[in-house]
Amino acid sequence: MDLRLQLRLCEDQRRIPHLIRRSIAVAAGCIVNAAGEVLIAQRPEGKIAAGKWEFPGGKIEVGERADQALVRELEEELGVHASAFRPLVRITHDYSDRKVVLDTWLVTAFSGEPHGREQQAFAWVRPERLFDYPLLGADGPIVASLRLPQDYVFTPEGIDEAALVSGLPLLPKGALLRLRQPALSDAAYKALAGRLAPACKRLGLLLMLDRDPAMVAELGAAGWHASAAALSAQTSRPLAEEFWFAASVHNEAELAQAQKAGADFLVVGSVNPTPSHPQGKVLGWSGFAALADQANRPVYAIGGVRPRDREQAFAHYAQGVAGISAYWSVPSSS
Ligand SMILES: Nc1nc2c([nH]c(=O)n2[C@H]2C[C@H](O)[C@@H](COP(=O)(O)OP(=O)(O)OP(=O)(O)O)O2)c(=O)[nH]1
Numbered sequence: 001m002d003l004r005l006q007l008r009l010c011e012d013q014r015r016i017p018h019l020i021r022r023s024i025a026v027a028a029g030c031i032v033n034a035a036g037e038v039l040i041a042q043r044p045e046g047k048i049a050a051g052k053w054e055f056p057g058g059k060i061e062v063g064e065r066a067d068q069a070l071v072r073e074l075e076e077e078l079g080v081h082a083s084a085f086r087p088l089v090r091i092t093h094d095y096s097d098r099k100v101v102l103d104t105w106l107v108t109a110f111s112g113e114p115h116g117r118e119q120q121a122f123a124w125v126r127p128e129r130l131f132d133y134p135l136l137g138a139d140g141p142i143v144a145s146l147r148l149p150q151d152y153v154f155t156p157e158g159i160d161e162a163a164l165v166s167g168l169p170l171l172p173k174g175a176l177l178r179l180r181q182p183a184l185s186d187a188a189y190k191a192l193a194g195r196l197a198p199a200c201k202r203l204g205l206l207l208m209l210d211r212d213p214a215m216v217a218e219l220g221a222a223g224w225h226a227s228a229a230a231l232s233a234q235t236s237r238p239l240a241e242e243f244w245f246a247a248s249v250h251n252e253a254e255l256a257q258a259q260k261a262g263a264d265f266l267v268v269g270s271v272n273p274t275p276s277h278p279q280g281k282v283l284g285w286s287g288f289a290a291l292a293d294q295a296n297r298p299v300y301a302i303g304g305v306r307p308r309d310r311e312q313a314f315a316h317y318a319q320g321v322a323g324i325s326a327y328w329s330v331p332s333s334s
């Protein structure tokens, strides 16, 4: 093609970016050190969104896999060789001038001392302090993913209080715990939640309640969990940003509803058939991954999955696994 014509076409394209909705595939790494801090870098002068902070990484090249791009970008930008990593969360974000599809990875082992090869500043930050840095607009769900644990435990239905209390110290450290007791009246549920909240705090468990969202702040719990039924009545975020807002999702319509309501993270299933929901729709791992891929937020896999299935869950972009029976020594139907 004639060079002048080519230049002219490029110029025209620059003028109508809003008409050409380019989608950019990006791989980014959340490098975690032994102290549990994560590495962020400041975008250097001359790049788009200069001055904002980000998880190091860059564009996936033609013919390259996301994991290959991750390793290459971390070497190019930081002089670090990533040797152990796994998928974290996948995000599609629409900036006004471009659409970005971000494949993020949790990097748990690397060699080399990070240094800003592009003269960019960088910092090791505890996940709960990441809000102190102006991160790129797409990165909120990555921060949520870094702050959340790998296990989401539900209480067995009808478990007695003594068994519940004695089981708490045996749960994985830092786990989310949903107090799910559908047979209790609201008053009995609230009383039980009030007795459990201090113990959960002491043990570092994140207590999630599923009745009136106002109960969460009142009792000092960690957040609110919306069942699919509760979610259908929810058009906006029902509690303050400082608390977690989770939702159960089984299909695309419920996913859209959870996104509209502004849920921070989801529980998606059933991945496998379970005795407790024999008639429930089974997604399989591929159905799970299809929903997780559109979620734009961390997603736990539920339904016939156990902590030992975690690696498989990660491979399908899960935050981790959720369940009942795998976590308690009392008999349960799940
Ligand atoms: N690396 C990274 N990019 C992000 C994050 N969040 C986010 O929206 N992005 C966007 C910003 C950019 O539009 C795109 C990454 O492109 P980039 O400019 O870093 O690409 P690159 O490293 O290959 O740089 P270049 O050589 O092409 O300039 O993804 C993030 O946390 N990390």
Ligand SMILES: [Mg+2]
Residues within 6 Å of the ligand: 056, 057, 058, 059, 077
């Ligand atoms: Mg980059």
